[in-house]
Each structure stands twice: as structure tokens, then as C-alpha cells.
Amino acid sequence: MDDLRLAWKNLWRNRRRTLITLAAIAVSITLMQAAHNLSFGVYASMIDRGVRAGSGHLSIYRQGYLQDRDPKLGFNPQNLAAEISRLAGVESVLPRLYLPGLAQSSRDSRGILLTGTAPVEEYRINPFLRKLPATQMIREGNLRDALVGQRLFEELKLSFGGKFVVTLQGQEGELASELLRVRGIFTSGIKDIDRSLVLVDQHRAATMRGRPQQIHELAIILKPQADERWLLDQIGRLLKNHPQLILVGWQEAMANLADAIRLDYAAQKFIFLIIILIVTIGVINTLLMSVMERIPEFGVILALGAPSWRLQRMLLTEALLLGVIGMLLGSFGGSLATWYLRIEGLDLRYFVSSSLEFGGVVFDPIMRADWDLRWMLKMAFYVCGLALLAAWYPARKAGKISPAGAMRHY
């Protein structure tokens, strides 16, 4: 306790130096926390959006389907959807079919991907559909309702409620055609999707395919705090009865996005490493300076019989205090910045004119931060540890002081 009070007093003996060092530590931490939480928030929302519009946090497919997305590899989910939805942490289970085909209007024709879904659930979960008004939703049980992508709607010169015919190749190679009507339009921002996606009720798609009970994908959407590992295990157990099915996480099903995020975090880590290195060198310098100018004083203390490890301990305490206070100040600043960026966000619409696609998902031009508390705590721990580490060399120097020489030193 004495040490603490002494260390505190020592630090404030040279106010300017201490303040500048604290500023260096605090500002660096604030900036790093703000930057990291911003990326964290942006990626969390991208993952969330990608997962909900795409293959879910976890997805179930038939073996071999993911290689080429061969429409022939479907499976009958039986009770799986219901069983999985009962598990804790599961928000929704979405069935999907993906069938390449042709859409024709009285004016033109285009290649499309007919996507079968469970309309009510899909509207609840899918971020592209959530903002559509109720009048544009596929009605449950209505097998002629279809949602078309913005560009497709324009290219085929369709109208709301207007009809078009979809033709595709069934399981046995025969051609199946059905009449569909435009119920609504959606815009994803990704050109390929807006040009080729037609969303219908899964029963329509499955029947056209010639296998009314089968789907291609079960996309499992998890609640925010779900225990992914436990769920992987549980669902794995359920799948034991279905040997031809596999369970994949989004990192595998959307490898592009997962890798893109990993790369960006790696780049960020590198830059942060450099910043921490600089700050640590600065702290070493500061502590060293404070030792150097107290050499005569240390000499007296040592001459009075104090062991050198007492001196070192005091130095370490000073360093720790610097680290902790700097960390607290920095975290406070970082939290403020995160709080602001979470509410207001960073609006990049001025810089980014078109929809920017990263790893297969569209960037929301308004970047919002989110709290990555685990990382922030880790960072705080590291900084304190580094502060202690920075004190190693100066403490060693202090340990080598001989009282006589010290008192002579000026």
C-alpha cells in the first residue's frame, strides 16, 4: 500500500512527463478500440446480413451439393426443421431450393435462379425482404406469387401483378413450365442477384422439379447469444439418422466472407502491433528518464539500508500505475467513441457511390460500431502487461545502482 502511494506521488512529481505518457497510452488505446469496434460492428452486421439472406449460421445440405450446386442433389428434410427449431438458441430454420431456369415475358426472356422458400419465415428473417411492405409479400399457400429482382423486373418489362412463365429442367430432364405473377420487387444491391433471382413458395419450386418433398438447403439462423458449439453437437446428433446429409458452418458455406474478414483483421492486428510497439518504447524511455534523474535519491535510499528489490518494486508499481491509468482513460475514450459510432455511425455514402461488395456481401455504407467487450478487456490486459514489461530495463538499471556512486552522480 505504501508502495502505491509512493508510486503515485513519484509519478506526479513530473506532471508534464506523466501527463504526456498517459496521453500517449490513452490516445492509442482510444483509437485502437474505436477502430476495432467499428470493424467489429461492420463485420457483425455483414455476417448477420449474409447469414440471413444466404445460408444461415449453420446449414444442412446433401453430401456433394456444395461442390457444384447441382440441382439434382436434393433431400427430404422430414422433421428436421421442427426438431432443430426446438433447440435453444435457434431463431429460425429456413428451407430453400435453388433451380436454374428461364423466365419469359411477352417481351423478352432471361436466365434466372428460381429460389423456393417458406415465405412467412423468410420475410421475418431475410434482411432484403424485411423492408418490403405487406402488399409485396408472397402470400402463404399462393403458389403463383413471385418476387423478382429489380433488374429482372426491368429487363423483362414486367408489371406488378403481371405474369411471366418460368421454365426449368426437372429431375429427369423433362421441361416444366409454370405461370407466375409478380407480387413484389426486391433490391439487394448485388447486380447478379437483382438480375436473376425469382423467389417463390418452396412447394412450387419443389413440384416443378419433380420431387415435391425435397429441398436443397436448410438454413439455420441463430439467436445472437446462441451457443454455436453446443448446437453443432446437438444438430450433429439429429443428423445421425440422415447419413447422406452434412452440416456446415457459415465460415465454410460463405468462405469468401469469412476469409475476407480474417484478412482484414490480420491487417488491423499488424497496424495495432506497430502502434503498441511505439507506445511501449515511449514508456520505456519515460521510465528510464525518471530513473536517471532520481539516481542520487535512490543512492540515499539504498545507503539507508533499503534492499534494491524494494526500489525495483516501486518502479514496477509506477509502471503499473501508468499502465492502469492510461488504460482506464483510453478505455473511457474508446467507449465514448464506440458509443457514438454505434448510435451515429460513420456515413461513407459521400465516398462510396455504388454498392460495394466485400466477400460476397454488400457493404452497408453507414458503418456502425459494436461492443467487442472481450477484445477490449484483452487489450486492457495487454497494455498493463506491457507497461510492466517496459519497466524491466529501467528497473534493471535501478538495481545496478551502487549507493556511493549514486550519491556522487549528478
Added chain:
Amino acid sequence: MLLTLALRNLWRNRRRSLLTLSAMVASSALLILALGVFSGMFADMLASGTEQYHGHMVISARGYQEDRDLFRTFAPSDINLQTLEARPEILAAAPRLRSFGLISHRTQSEPAELLGIDPGREARVTTLSQKLQKGEPLHAEDQTGALIGSGLARKLGIDIGGELVILTQAADGSIGNDLLTVRGIFASGDRHQDNALVLVQLGWLRQLLVLPNAQHEIALRLGEPLLAAPLADTLATSLPAGFEVLDWGDLLPQMRDAIAAYDVSRLIMVGVLYLATGLGILNTFFMSVLERIREFGLLMSLGVRPWQIRLLVLTEALLMGLFSLLIGVSSGLLLTWYMAQVGVDLSDYISPISYAGGTILPRLHAVFIFDNFFIPALLLLLISLLAAFLPANRAAKLHPATALREG
């Protein structure tokens, strides 16, 4: 005189000077390395997006790129390739003809784009016809050879030496059909190219389409792709009426935005890093001034003017800055050189990433860009001077009498 004094002052407290130097060297060298690698990633992305298929810039009849209308052609004599290549900024030019048709092998048929190329010229502008997963590039004499994407090859169940039946509608309305042999398979990473593109001989396609002496576009490779936009404007004025020049930013607006975003984030990175550095060295400079207060007092009482004292401190800072700059930049150069030559292969951990229409490969490498050296160097000097500003003021404001009494 000032210089020697400054140098001596720095040398007096070697350890402190060295530590400060090390901080500045580390920050500048590592920053230069980081910028080099990031620029490498973006160069990869730009290259993959443009150099495989689009080229850096493309000349075509006005409106062609909008709808790719078969009939919007022009003659080779309309635009002279040699004249284009005579321009220093343009490294190579390649003519192309494009059509869409049905490609068939045994029982499988798929629609695809047929791009007629001059293999020799095309190889100097884009890489797709050369970088093959399997097989060989097209030779000039091989009129019935074709290169197809890996996805298309898989869908058709075809391999090297396999036969393709081509069916399309010619420009005179007749049914164009012919056989081609697959000579090579490419895998670009781009979904459209891999699943729906067939590279064929320009002469062969002209015959198939009954479009003798016609082409749809000229693709260009530039020495400085990042300067494509202004060049496009200049070039457009020298072309006959009815033509337009589009640069990669027009063809791939996403990529243009991504690179612009990177430029901004690059500046932010530099700023943040140097802010931390600046705060770090601020203490050092203050310390070095404060422990010499008596000395400064002595100097001033001997007639040295305050502005000279300030200059002295600033010069010390500048010298520090210059030294660290020299060492930092040369270390940065070395590190960048290593990363440019050898690089780091992360393919085991990361797969190729699609971004803004291009691909970032997990084989990280650095590129040499002047700004990546110049900006960190310049800012390092600036930071040194800025950090010395307050301490220099402090020194200059000293009152000789009080100064002498201090210490």
C-alpha cells in the same frame, strides 16, 4: 556551428536519443512495410479485375459496352493499333470480337460468350489466355482451338482435346455453326469468366459470324493503371467521332470505389500511427530541453538570442527526424523489397477473396509505390518538428537569470 552543437547535444544522452530514434525508425519502417503490402493486395485486386479479361481501358463504338450489340462494329482500319502503342502510356493493344451462342459437348449444352482474340496481341494485354490451369495457349495457326473456363468445362464434362460444337446466329441471320477443340482450360476466380466464356481466334469468329473485317473493341494495357481515367479523356479526343474510351473505373465502378476507400484509410492509418509516435517522442524532447535549462540560461546570458535557442532545439529534432528517416526508410525499403521478391504465402489459411469485382490472393506481396515512402518520410519530419515545437518554445522563453538559478 548550430549543427555541431545540435549533434553534440543529441550525442550527450545517447541512450535516450537511441531509444527515441528506435521508436521513430520502427514506426516509419513498419508503416512503409504495411503500406507496401496493402498496396500489393490492392494491386492484386486491380490486376485480377482488369488484367485477366477487361484490360485497363477499352475503345469501342459509342454505346457498345452498354448492350454488347453484335452489330456495333468497326473496322481495324478505323483505329490504328500501332499509333496507339506508340503512345508511351499504352503498353499494348488487342482487338476483339464478341458474340453469344450455344456451346455443346456430347449431350450437354450451355450458353456462353465467345470472345474472338488475336492470341499474340491479347497475351500482351490480358492474362487469361496465358494463365491456364491445364493445357496450352492458342497458337496463331490453330484456327479451330478454344480456351474455356473451368466451370464451363466441368458442366460440359469436357477436357483438353475435347470437341465443342458452337451454334450462334451470324450477322447475316444465318445459322453459324462449327467445331472447336479445347486446347486449354483457365480458372480465373471470376464466376462469369469461368462458367460462361470461351476464347477463340478472331479470324475464326469473324468467319462464323459473317463479319469480315470487323471488331467490337480494342483492349489496352497501360503502364500506370492508376492513371487510366485522365488518359481515357485525352485519348478520346484523338479518336474519330462515334467512338468512346472507357477505363477500368467505368467498367468496374465498385473497384474504383474500393481503391478510393483504401486511399482514404491509408491516410488515416498513417495519421494514427504518427500521432502515437509523436506523443511518444514529445516527452523525450521535453526532457532534453528541461535538463539543459541552466545551460540555455548560460548561453543566453552570453548573448545568444532566444530565437537561436529555439532554432537549436528544432534543429536537434530535425536531425533526429532525418536520422530516423534515413534508417527507417532504408529499412522500409529492405523489408518492402523482401516482401516484393519473396512475400508470404497464406494459402493454407486463407482462400482467394473476392472484393469489389476483383480477387485478393492469399499470396501476400508488396509493391513499390512512391507515395508509400514519401508520405511516411515527410510526415516523420513533420512530426519531429511538431513534437519539438512546445519544448523549443519553452527553451526560448527562458529568463536567463532564473535559468541560471535552476538545476
Added chain:
Amino acid sequence: MKKMLFFGLGFIGITASTALALDLTALVREIEGQYNGRSSLATMQMEVSTAHWQRNLQLQAWSQGRDQFLVRILEPPKEKGVATLKIDKQVWNYLPRVERTIKIPPSMMGGAWMGSHITNNDLVKAARIEEDYRFSLQKEDEQTWTINGIPKPDAAVVWGKIVYQIEKKRRIPLVVDYYDEQERKVRRISFDQVETIGNRTLPLRMTIVPQDKADERTVLTYQQLIFDLELDPTVFSLGRLRTP
């Protein structure tokens, strides 16, 4: 459009105008199947004009019922031997120059057949008109019946309405207009050059004009028509496609 080609394949010439209760569906079926018969063999000329080119093809066509037909190009020499075979809903093309047969995949069904204003899809959807449409008499005067064909609610057809103008006396079509659901005319097919072949009276020439490209057209003219002949069923097989 599908039915239009089938216009060229058999006309059950019930010219006796015993107009009792006018059975519209039967009438339209007659019209649509006017070139069908049980089987048929025809020689025709197809002239296609588009904004960029003009072509003349000489074709020979066989049909069996409404589900099988084979068309071969006789002229021009460059395309001689090119054939289209349709069996039920599948379409193949034979290319003599390279001696290969290609199956038309679903994504190409919207494409033009032989470069004309008829699509591959028209061929496939052929001649099941009464399954997809309901007919009503819109107007009747001295000379003509005007009949509306409205698609049944679930019919997989792109049109909003088809309007037939039929000459009462000889029960032959004059004009057929195709509308989208917003009642905009998209295509018009007109018939003329009426002749009597055997006991059938039918127009030998049909002209297809897309309404948004008024200077384009496809004109199909029958030069020879034989009905209800005995056809070897192997005529409509892939194997026979190569060797006529």
C-alpha cells in the same frame, strides 16, 4: 407463336358452314391445327427481315399429330441439311456442316428458331391451345368472326389475350393478334394467299410482325402441302436426324 407454325401443318377443312351453335373452341382448334391433319409433309419458303439482314430459306417439314415434327433446310446451300426435331417438349438441332446434334437447353428456349420471329419455345408449346385458353365471341359481322382467347388462370403462357379474326365463309384465319396483359399488341400474324388443296381451303402465306419493331417480319409461304400421309415413325428420331 407455337400454334402459328402449326398453322402450317394441316387444316381440317370443314368448310361446310353448318353454323349451328358456334363451337368457338372447336373453331379455334381447327384454325390452329389447319396445317396439321393426322400427319403432313410440306415444302415452304421462309423470308425473314430484320433491321440488319434479310434471309430466304427453303424448308421441308414433316409432322405427326401435334407433338412430333421435323424441319429441314433445303436452301441456301450454306445451311442445307440443318434440321430441327421436336418430340413432345424437347427440341434438338442437327448441324450437317459439323455433323453434330445439339439439344436445346431450357435457357435457350427463348431464343429465335432458325433466326426467325418464332422462338424455340413457340415450337414446344405448340398446339395445345384449347388447354390453355378460353374463347368468347367478341364481335360478329357479315364477313368475320372476332374471337377472344383469354388464358386460363393457371396457364403457363405469356400472353394476356389472343384475338382471332376469322372469315366466316371459308372458316380461315385472316389476322391473329397477340396482346400482353396491359392490352398492348405485341405481335400480329396475318394470313393470305388462300388456296384449295384437295378438300381443304387454307391460306398459304402467313406473316409475323413484331409490333415494337415494325420494319421486321417473318413470312412463311407454303409451296406444297400433303396431308394424312403414311409416315415412318422413325422419321422423328435422333438417329434419323443425320441421314434424311
